[in-house]
Amino acid sequence: xxxxxxxxxxxxxxxxxxxxxxxxxxxxxxxxxxxxxxxxxxxxxxxxxxxxxxxxxxxxxxxxxxxxxxxxxxxxxxxxxxxxxxxxxxxxxxxxxxxxxxxxxxxxxxxxxxx
Amino acid sequence: xxxxxxxxxxxxxxxxxxxxxxxxxxxxxxxxxxxxxxxxxxxxxxxxxxxxxxxxxxxxxxxxxxxxxxxxxxxxxxxxxxxxxxxxxxxxxxxxxxxxxxxxxxxxxx
Numbered sequence: 204x205x206x207x208x209x210x211x212x213x214x215x216x217x218x219x220x221x222x223x224x225x226x227x228x229x230x231x232x233x234x235x236x237x238x239x240x241x242x243x244x245x246x247x248x249x250x251x252x253x254x255x256x257x258x259x260x261x262x263x264x265x266x267x268x269x270x271x272x273x274x275x276x277x278x279x280x281x282x283x284x285x286x287x288x289x290x291x292x293x294x295x296x297x298x299x300x301x302x303x304x305x306x307x308x309x310x311x312x313x314x315x316x317x318x
Numbered sequence: 319x320x321x322x323x324x325x326x327x328x329x330x331x332x333x334x335x336x337x338x339x340x341x342x343x344x345x346x347x348x349x350x351x352x353x354x355x356x357x358x359x360x361x362x363x364x365x366x367x368x369x370x371x372x373x374x375x376x377x378x379x380x381x382x383x384x385x386x387x388x389x390x391x392x393x394x395x396x397x398x399x400x401x402x403x404x405x406x407x408x409x410x411x412x413x414x415x416x417x418x419x420x421x422x423x424x425x426x427x428x
Binding site: 307 | 320350356357358359360361362366405416417418419420421
C-alpha cells in the first residue's frame with residue numbers, strides 16, 4: 204500500500220561524515236522532488252528530477268547532490284553534513300509537473316541529526 | 319518568493335469554523351493545500367487550478383481568486399483531527415516548482 208517510501212526514517216551522522224538518504228516510489232511517477240524542512244518552517248525545495256533531467260534550485264548548497272538511477276529510486280547525498288543540515292528531508296513524487304498542476308505525494312520523511 | 323499565509327496560528331474549540339488565507343506577490347497558476355501533523359509528512363488536501371475555482375470535501379473547502387492572487391481554505395465545524403500545520407503551495411510556470419507558504423498552525427481543543 205505504501206506509495207512513497209523513505210529510508211531510513213531516522214539518521215544520525217557525524218559532522219562532516221557523508222550520508223545518503225533514499226526514496227523509492229511505487230506510483231511510477233516521472234517527477235521526484237527533494238525538500239528540506241527545518242523545525243517550524245515550510246518545506247524548501249532542494250531539487251527535482253523530471254525523468255532523468257536534474258533541476259537544481261539556485262540556492263541549494265553544493266554540499267547536496269542527488270542521483271536517480273531509475274524511475275523508482277532517488278537518492279540524496281550530503282557530502283559533508285554540517286550542524287545546520289539537521290532537518291527533516293522529504294521526498295515527493297508527481298505524475299507531471301506542468302506548471303505545478305499535479306498533486307505531489309510525500310513520503311514519511313527522514314529526520315537527520317548531525318552530531 | 320514565498321506566499322504569505324495568515325493567520326500564523328489559530329486556536330479553536332471543536333465545532334468552530336476557521337479561515338486560512340494565502341496570498342502571493344507573483345502570479346498564481348495553481349494553489350495546493352496540505353496539512354502536516356507534527357513529525358509526519360504533509361498530506362494533500364486539494365488543488366485549485368483555475369481562478370474562481372472552489373472545491374471541497376467533507377467540511378474543508380477552498381477558493382482561488384486568480385486576479386487577487388489569493389486563496390482561502392475554509393474549515394467548517396472543526397474536529398480534533400483538523401489540528402496540524404496547514405501549508406499552501408503556489409504553483410508557478412516553472413515546472414516542478416511548488417513554493418510553500420510559511421504555514422498556519424491550527425489547534426482544535428475539545
